[in-house]
Amino acid sequence: MNLTVTIGSLTMKNPVGAASGTFGYGSEYEKLIDVHELGALYTKAVTPEPRGGNPVPRLAETPSGMLNSIGLANPGLSYFISNKLPELQRMGCSVIVNVAGKTQEDYCKVVETLETQTGIHGYEINISCPNVSHGGLAFGTDPGIVEKLTAQLRSIIEQGAAMRKDSCRPLIIKLSPNVTDITEIARAAEAGGAHAVSAINTLVGMVIDVKKRKPVLAMKTGGLSGPAIRPVGVAAVYKIRRAISIPVIGLGGITCTDDALQYLLAGADAIQIGTVLFSNPNAAHEIIQGIWQYMETYKINSVADIKNLLE
């Protein structure tokens, strides 16, 4: 049976990745699980300068979910290159760097700089973070900006590939569910030259402490993740699959094999596991095994065929 997934020039060994922001840079999990067995590791967002993130409290538990307003806290591009990239290079799975910024120039600067480095297998462009006041979601809701930014980044990675005399690293645009029509944004990413889209990022939410009569999060609102958002993610993938022809990477609330299969049947080529990793670091491995067993039971030769099996 074939579990490999192809996104542009990249072949991942299986469809299961660890989602950005929920897996650090891999080394934190190395003592707990075999990171090299993952199909891909999507890093925490990298911005040009270090970011401390938003004030605390920035996490709240919700029924079947979690609300976060981390605010893209990360050590910045230079630190990432000198300290995190060498760790990632020994992980043995595909490394996709999640990129964010306040301006379009920020995104271009991060990708341009990373194009000079080795050990990176692709980029996931986070235009969907609900927890920053500049950039983030503001870019991901405007199809015109999405197409232009995607085209700029595509041109940078083509130049990078020519310089390295190597194939072009895949460009994955990460979409927000906080829009009226997610397919419009997916079409814009495809038109700009994306190799794939990933969906979904978190949904804007709020929790209020009724005794204190104030929101629990210092930022008041945050991004909702976990099982509560899974039906939203599955529906998004189903609609996107029918709107564009490039690969779709599905995520949002996956906790077990059946959840992952829902995304694959809806039309995802690959999936990512996020919030569940905080309570079950082994979830991705259980799901890889579970997909294998499902394929064996139903005599499915290639994981790529699952998306064509929905009645």
Ligand SMILES: Cc1cc2nc3c(=O)[nH]c(=O)nc-3n(C[C@H](O)[C@H](O)[C@H](O)COP(=O)(O)O)c2cc1C
């Ligand atoms: C604590 C936390 C931090 C996150 N940080 C990022 C990030 O830096 N970049 C990004 O694109 N998504 C980030 N996300 C969103 C996740 O990658 C994912 O899209 C979302 O949580 C939905 O998947 P899940 O329900 O499986 O967690 C973060 C999510 C959480 C919970």
